[in-house]
């Protein structure tokens with residue numbers, strides 16, 4: 001499989017080079033030159049396949065011969081080594097719990113897959129060894145990416161990880177997850193917003209001087225090795241979906257739009273889905289676009305679903321690419337809405353009190369978006385992707401439900417560890433200095 005850049009200036013590359021580069025040299029995002037179509041009987045008989053086999057079949061065409069079969073099967077099975085249950089909440093709404101991985105959020109899946117692919121490439125690449133450059137994974141996080149990437153890459157041989165996060169704007173559990181590992185994991189606490197962090201990362205990627213000395217790559221959701229494996233659990237959801245003749249509407253709490261873009265890709269490949277809903281918080285760039293057809297990035301505003309506080313969702317261009325920028329076709333598949341913090345809290349409380357099901361703030365945004373959609377489409381049923389464990393946001397959740405959320409033992413232990421971060425101002429030169437000092 002070859003990948004082209006959405007800016008159409010850079011040359012095409014294979015999966016390995018797309019993973020190593022992260023972003024294309026012309027600052028576009030890599031996109032597969034064709035979307036594979038899965039055999040009909042694979043979809044029809046999905047119940048008879050193991051999750052490992054499903055994931056392997058889904059990713060294989062995207063990887064091509066960049067990774068040998070045996071290695072790829074190992075990477076896939078390590079990636080999905082935890083439960084991804086579809087849990088019934090009401091007659092019409094099911095929750096796909098994506099939070100049973102090591103950092104309690106869906107980003108574990110993309111991060112685990114990418115770290116293992118990169119580890120494989122770094123240790124099997126004559127070119128990289130000959131260059132003798134330090135390999136650094138750079139990532140800006142609005143919350144959950146940092147922890148998942150830190151965990152996924154911890155102790156991976158030959159790779160250093162630098163994580164930028166906005167000071168004071170991530171939850172205490174999130175902060176501990178990305179600042180307490182040490183070794184090859186370095187946390188930069190930036191005095192600014194997530195968009196500042198993302199901007200700094202984007203700038204150093206195109207800095208010629210720096211790229212002569214270091215091999216820089218990204219672990220943000222723009223990297224194909226993080227983005228593409230997110231298709232896996234849409235297939236796992238369908239495998240667990242009882243009414244195969246009435247496919248689900250799927251609501252995805254969205255920030256950078258990597259997750260929902262992977263779902264739409266799976267759908268184009270043959271996975272039955274009725275409709276997608278991109279559920280956003282107050283950062284309503286895409287909901288506005290779906291109304292006006294005008295894409296207007298804004299400064300991100302802080303909300304209680306902070307992993308979705310994104311003012312210029314980087315993966316949205318990939319969704320446009322899937323539909324070849326034909327708005328009419330996009331509109332048939334995707335709706336989008338914006339949910340306030342007050343509505344998020346109400347939903348969290350209501351679903352807990354009436355259904356006994358505890359959502360996290362991101363899942364609550366998705367839940368309400370789905371509920372509103374189903375109100376207008378009463379014959380449909382749907383799935384909300386529950387993207388994080390509620391305990392990750394206990395500071396928001398506990399006052400809303402008036403109860404303590406039991407903290408899993410692994411998280412309790414993490415909270416006791418000492419935070420190790422380097423504070424810096426939101427200036428790209430300071431980031432460059434830090435990278436050169438590693």
Ligand SMILES: *Cc1c(COP(=O)(O)O)cnc(C)c1O
Nearest residue numbers: 144255256257258259307387388
């Ligand atoms: C990252 C994240 C999101 C947003 O996912 P995108 O792929 O960026 O749209 C939603 N919920 C949680 C808990 C997250 O960590």
